[in-house]
Amino acid sequence: MGASRNATLGAMAGGDAKVARPSGRALGVGLLATAIGGSLGLGAAHAESLADALALAYQSNPTLQSQRAQVRAVDETYVQAKAGAGPTAQAQVTGAYERTNLPQSVLSQPGQIGTNTALGQVSISQPIYSGGRTAAAVDVAQAKIDAGRAQLRATEAGVMLAVITAYSDVLRDAQALDVRRQHLEMLAHQLDIAKARQAAGEATLTDVAQAQAQLAGVRALVSDAQNQLQVSRAAYATAVGQNPGDLAPEPDLPGLPASPDEAFRLAEAQSPDLALAQENEAISRAQIVSARVAYRPSIAVSANAGYATTSEPFFARSNDWNVTALATLTAPLFTNGAAASGVRQALEQNTSDRIAVEGVRRTLDQNVANAWNQMITARTDVQLQQEQVRAATEAFKGMQIEYDAGERSTLDVLLAEETLRNAELALLAAEHDQYVGAATVLRYIGRLQGPDLIASLPQYDPAKHLNHVRHSGMAPWTDVVVGIDSIALPGAHPHPIPQPPPARNPAPVPAAQPVPPDAPLSTAVPTSPQR
Secondary structure (H helix, E strand, O other), X not given: OOHHHHHHHHHHHOOOOOOOOOOOOOOOHHHHOOOOOOOOOOXXXXXXXXXXXXXXXXXXXXXXXXXXXHHHHHHHHHHHHHHOOOOEEEEEEEEEEEEEEEOOOOOOOOEXXXXXXXXXXXXXXXXXXXXXXXXXXXXXXXXXXXXXXXXXXHHHHHHHHHHHHHHXXXXXXXXXXXXXXXXXXXXXXXXXXXXXHHHOOOOOHHHXXXXXXXXXXXXXXXXXXXXHHHHHHHHHHHHHOOOOOOOOOOOOOOOOOOOHXXXXXXXXXXXXXXXXXXXXXXXXXXXXXXXXXXXXXXXXXXXXXXEEEXXXXXXXXXXXXXXEEEEEEEOOOOOOOHHHHHHHHHHHHHHHHHHHHHHHHHHHHHHHHHHHXXXXXXXXXXXXXXXXXXXXXXXXXXXXXXXXXXXOOHHHHHHHHHHHHXXXXXXXXXXXXXXXHHHHHHHHOOOOOHXXXXXXXOOOOHHHXXXXXXXXXXXXXXXXXXXXXXXXXXXXXXXXXXXXXXXXXXXXXXXXXXXXXXXXXXXXXXXXXXX
16 A cells, blocks of 8 residues: 555655654543533533544534444344244234024024134144345345444534544634724724825825725625634534534544555554445355245245134033144245346445445545645645744834834735735645545545544444344344354355456557647537537
């Protein structure tokens, strides 16, 4: 995974193993004093730290809660599949009343005869061997559970990234609004100075107009900044579940890789997206076995016990018992092509899923590279923007001194101040992008789970529910029957991934021709008359 990718990203990393590693501050236990410990709830005070926001989202985010419920629902498919190896029993009770009219005859008078009948029956059935159908269904259900857990990890990482991004957005936009407001105050003060100097004959109406134009433009920017802050606050409330309060600065994120090669290696081993694609392939592989056992016979035993009673007027009551025991062997002889089609369908689905794994792997590599590059580029930008802010601050201070001495115009001061504010905003954006880029790297390498970020956060364990319901309501010998059913299951034997044939005698590539200077832009649909 390393050499070829490092050639692409090594220049940005500068060959330094510390390019992506933070100073060591992590989201620690102390940051959770107000977030966990039994006092966390939707009605709690506004989150003031990133750890508070992450903990609240981990426990209450509806997207995450819904996915957890979905995993618990998938757990029940395992119980249902395994139940096919156990007994089933049902009872049936029937009551009937019959009245018969008797016609008049030589020997009897006309009359009526009524009959009351009651029938009770109990049926019990126990599969002995289903040809592997039950065992294959259990394997499919287990694969679906594994895929559901991988999806849960991906959803959790996405929620954590959304919280971190929203938190950083609010901080950036709140600070950007402060910068805009400071700029507005400075311009208002500068306008007052320009008017005073114009009244004293030291400046012209042009100087006043320039200050007024700048002031009006920055007022519009302040309004835009206020709107952007509200947009970010709304995104924060959606991800976390409450409006942001006074947010503390973001702490450094733990677990960042030291190099792009390590990032690619961790993504290959821990990425929930890649794990989900692999588990989906495991599901379709298990479904191949489930399709192939459709050809096999099955054996089951059953027993029926019934009791019937009849009460007739003027006759004695009659009672009947009936007990039946059966052993049934069922073997499919002809399915009109349905079984063969099911096997072919399962094989092609598995081929598609195996190809999809490689597609997810390539996309994952691209995402890791992009996130790494964003983080490193933003880090470089932070250093450059810090230098720009320092230089712009010195230039603005010097410009004010020279303006007071009459050596600079109002426009010079306005431009110097605008340069300083733009540098401050660019620094805020670079710091935001660096932090979000680092969180995105953690997202794709599988290290953005709640407990990864906050060690003392109570972790949700999806296995607990399955362990609770695994044997719920089952007969003690169910596992034995499943074990018998698992004997000599057919293999999956997936088809090899088809490869296109190599091209034969490819047409030679024509020599490159220079593009004419007046070449038109390409259109969406060819405009040639022949087309």
